[in-house]
Amino acid sequence: MYNKFFRKILKNGMTLIFEKRNLPVVSVGIAVRHGGVNESLSERGISHFIEHMLYKGTKKRTYKQISQEIEKNGGIMNGFTEEQITAFFCKMPSDKLHIALDVLSDMVKNPLFDAKEMEKERKVIFEEMEMDRDEPMRYSFDKIQGFLYENPLGTPLIGTHESMNSIDRKKMLKKFREVYKPNNMMLCVVGQADFDELIKFVEKTFGKKRGTIKKQKISLKHDHKIETRKGIDRASMVLAFHSPLSTDRKIYASKVLIAIMALGMSSRLFSEIRDKRNLAYAVFGDVTANKEFSYSYIYVGAMKENLEKIKNIILGEFKKVSQSLKEKELEDTKNQLVGNYRISMENSEGQMNQLLLSEIDGKAREFYEFEKNIRAVKLKDVRKLAKIKKYSFFALVPE
Numbered sequence: 001m002y003n004k005f006f007r008k009i010l011k012n013g014m015t016l017i018f019e020k021r022n023l024p025v026v027s028v029g030i031a032v033r034h035g036g037v038n039e040s041l042s043e044r045g046i047s048h049f050i051e052h053m054l055y056k057g058t059k060k061r062t063y064k065q066i067s068q069e070i071e072k073n074g075g076i077m078n079g080f081t082e083e084q085i086t087a088f089f090c091k092m093p094s095d096k097l098h099i100a101l102d103v104l105s106d107m108v109k110n111p112l113f114d115a116k117e118m119e120k121e122r123k124v125i126f127e128e129m130e131m132d133r134d135e136p137m138r139y140s141f142d143k144i145q146g147f148l149y150e151n152p153l154g155t156p157l158i159g160t161h162e163s164m165n166s167i168d169r170k171k172m173l174k175k176f177r178e179v180y181k182p183n184n185m186m187l188c189v190v191g192q193a194d195f196d197e198l199i200k201f202v203e204k205t206f207g208k209k210r211g212t213i214k215k216q217k218i219s220l221k222h223d224h225k226i227e228t229r230k231g232i233d234r235a236s237m238v239l240a241f242h243s244p245l246s247t248d249r250k251i252y253a254s255k256v257l258i259a260i261m262a263l264g265m266s267s268r269l270f271s272e273i274r275d276k277r278n279l280a281y282a283v284f285g286d287v288t289a290n291k292e293f294s295y296s297y298i299y300v301g302a303m304k305e306n307l308e309k310i311k312n313i314i315l316g317e318f319k320k321v322s323q324s325l326k327e328k329e330l331e332d333t334k335n336q337l338v339g340n341y342r343i344s345m346e347n348s349e350g351q352m353n354q355l356l357l358s359e360i361d362g363k364a365r366e367f368y369e370f371e372k373n374i375r376a377v378k379l380k381d382v383r384k385l386a387k388i389k390k391y392s393f394f395a396l397v398p399e
Contacts, residue, residue: 006195007364012208013183016198017355017364019190026191027348028100029089030108031356033186034179034213037083037292041152045159046167046175048081049125053172054088055079056117058110061103063117069103077103080353083157084290084360091349094192105205108180115169122164129158136229136236136396137299144238147223147392148295152216181211188356188364190348218293222390226307228399234281235304237395239314240297241388246289246361252373253381258285258296259333260321260382261314266336268317269298277313279306291361304397311393322386330379338371 006018035047057063070077070090077090088107092100132138146154155163187202220242244250262269262285270283282301288294300310345351358367 005365005368007359008195008199010182010199010202012203012206013181013210014202014206015186015359016195016202017186017188017359018193018195018198019351019355020193020195021191021348023191023348024094025091025348026094026097026100026189026193027089027091027352028097028104029087029186029188029352029356030104031085031087031186031188031360032108032180033085033184033360035081035083035085036157037153037218037290038213038216039152040214040216041155042163042166043171043175044152044155044163045125045157046163046172047086048158049121049164049167050172050176051079051081051086051088052121052125053113053118054107054111056121057112057114058106059112060106060110066103066107069099073099075100081157082357083153084292085356087353087356089349089352097189097191097193101201101205105201108185109206111176113169113172113176118169118172122167125158125164126161129156129161132156132158136232136234137301140236140238140299140394140396141297143225143227143394143396144240144297144392145295147225147394148221148240148242149293150219150221153218153293154221177211179211179213181209182206184211184213186356186359188352188359190352190355222392224393226395226397228397230399232396232398235302235307235395235397237300237302237307237310237393238297239311239391239393240295241391243287243289243294243296243385245291245294247291249373249376250381250385251287251289251294253377253385254287254289254294254296255337256330256333256374256377257321257382257385258287258298259337260325260329261285261317262298263333263336263340268321269300269314272313272317273300273302273310279303279310279313290357307395307397315388318386318388322383325379325383325386327379330377330382334374334377337374341370341374 004020073096075092079088142156243254280302285298355364358364
C-alpha cells in the first residue's frame with residue numbers, strides 16, 4: 001500500500017495527500033483544519049455556516065453552475081463539518097479530475113457570501129436544527145457531548161439560534177479570510193491521477209498567504225439526565241465516558257473495547273440486551289476520537305421501563321470485561337476490526353475522508369498502520385480501560 005501513497009507539504013504550507021488507484025473513478029477533497037472545536041460559544045456554528053455558503057456561488061460560478069459542472073460530468077458532490085475539520089469533496093470519472101479540482105478550488109478560494117443567499121441559508125440551518133431535535137437519536141448524541149464537555153464544545157456543532165443570528169456577513173468574511181489559507185488546508189485525491197501534476201496544480205492555484213486558527217479551551221465534565229418528551233414511543237439512551245486521545249496509542253485499545261461491547265450482532269451488549277432479554281431494538285457503540293478530545297459511547301433504543309435494567313447490564317458487562325476478558329475474545333475482535341477496516345478501504349470516497357481525518361490527527365500515512373496497531377493491543381490494556389470510574393448518561397424518554 002505504501003508504494004501507492006504519497007504525501008507532501010508544499011512551500012505554501014498546503015498538505016497534498018494522494019493514494020493512487022487503477023480504477024476509472026477518482027475522489028477529490030479539499031479540507032480546512034478548522035471546525036467546531038475552534039469556535040467560541042458566541043460563534044458556535046460558523047464553520048458549518050461557511051460550509052453551506054461555499055456551495056452558494058463564487059465569482060466565476062453560480063450555485064447552479066457549481067452543481068451542474070460536477071453532476072453533468074457524472075460526478076457527485078458533498079461536504080461536511082466536524083469538530084476539527086470542514087471538507088468539500090466530489091467523486092468523478094477519473095478523466096474529469098480537472099473539473100473536480102477546478103470547481104472545488106474555486107469554491108474554497110472565491111466564495112461570494114451573497115447577503116441574500118446567506119439569509120436563505122440561515123433559515124435552512126434553523127430547519128436543520130429542528131430536524132436534529134426531532135430525531136431522538138441525533139438529539140441524544142448532541143446532548144451527551146454537552147454532558148461530557150463544558151461550553152463551547154458542549155454546545156451542538158450546528159450552533160444555537162443565538163449564535164447563528166449573531167453571524168453576519170462581516171463576521172463570516174473575517175473568519176473565512178483568517179482560516180481559508182493554504183497552510184491550513186489539505187487536498188486529498190484517491191484514484192487515477194499523477195502526483196507531480198497535483199503538485200503543479202496546487203502551486204499554481206493557491207497563493208502563499210498564511211492563515212491563523214484559534215484554539216479553545218476544552219474542559220471535561222460528567223453529568224446525568226433523563227428528559228421527557230411528548231410524541232415519542234421509545235426511549236433513546238447514551239452512556240459515554242472519556243477515552244484516550246487519537247494521538248495516544250491506547251486509543252486502539254479503546255476501539256477494541258467498544259467493539260467487544262457493541263460492534264455488531266455478535267457483540268456482548270447486543271447479545272445480552274437484545275438477543276437474550278429482548279429489552280431493546282437498537283444497540284451499538286463507537287469511539288469519537290481526535291487529538292483534542294475523545295470519548296466512547298454506547299447507544300440503546302428501548303422501551304422507557306427497561307432503561308435502568310439496561311444501564312445496569314451495560315455497566316455489568318464492562319465490569320466483566322475488566323475482570324475476565326480472555327485472549328480468544330480479544331483476538332476475535334481484532335480480526336473483526338481489521339476485516340471492517342479492509343472492507344472500508346474499497347470505497348475511494350470513504351478512503352479519501354479517512355485520510356483527511358487521519359491527517360488532522362497527525363499524519364495521513366498512519367491510517368495505513370491501523371491493522372498493526374490493532375494487532376498490538378494488549379489484553380491488560382483493554383481490561384484496564386473497561387474499569388469505568390466516571391461516565392455521563394442521557395436518556396430521552398416518552399412523557
